[in-house]
């Protein structure tokens with residue numbers, strides 16, 4: 326069975342609790358080295374940019390091409406000429422797909438290096454900006470017909486400012502599509518496959534779900550001392566509450582399973598069943614109140 330994760334996770338390090346709930350530096354988080362320059366937001370993704378760009382390429386990883394990009398385009402319901410914002414655009418894989426269906430696209434990302442790569446890989450008509458998704462002052466109010474944030478929210482420490490900015494820059498009734506690693510089943514270091522020998526069943530084990538967690542992601546050999554990218558696990562209710570607070574109404578929720586099939590063998594049936602039962606991704610579409 327395909328077990329590759331979107332990010333290889335750090336091994337042998339303690340689980341860290343989210344600092345918002347711990348009130349201190351996350352246990353296990355790398356301390357800023359004495360005399361070392363402060364880590365700028367986006368540094369860790371700058372470090373990972375070459376690796377991530379190679380993983381995603383021009384048209385996306387296998388999952389992006391088969392599942393994520395088609396699903397996102399379908400949920401966004403983009404019409405030619407619409408203004409669409411790609412939040413946490415990375416090296417621009419979704420922006421290019423949106424451009425391909427006729428949207429006027431703006432991509433924003435915190436990583437200078439990924440934005441450079443996005444510009445290199447993309448058509449000139451796509452506008453890319455280096456910006457924090459929670460501080461999009463460079464973009465005017467009520468400019469966009471739709472926005473998407475794919476595989477990026479779980480890399481952001483707080484979602485409230487991101488939804489606040491999305492609500493500000495979207496036009497009334499503008500659509501916002503969010504795509505996440507499924508927060509109920511795919512929690513780095515807190516979920517895994519297991520095998521029930523008696524029932525010949527592959528099951529999914531989940532150790533924790535309701536507690537928000539800050540989980541370091543090991544991007545070695547790309548990580549420099551003191552630099553780590555993080556995944557922020559939140560239960561689904563946190564996303565829904567934060568969206569509602571900014572006046573968004575959710576009108577679609579989809580759970581996308583892997584498109585892959587196991588090769589014939591003694592456990593192929595069990596693996597295929599488990600893969601079809603436990604979705605990899607969660608997609609939400611919310612509409613900004615008029």
Ligand SMILES: C[S@@+](CC[C@H](N)C(=O)[O-])C[C@H]1O[C@@H](n2cnc3c(N)ncnc32)[C@H](O)[C@@H]1O
Pocket residue numbers: 367370381412413414415416417418419433434435436439456457458459474475476477480481
């Ligand atoms: C896993 S990548 C996803 C990139 C792209 N959406 C894709 O599907 O390939 C996560 C992205 O989130 C960006 N990111 C993290 N925090 C951000 C923030 N506060 N504002 C904007 N982008 C951010 C990172 O720089 C990185 O490009």
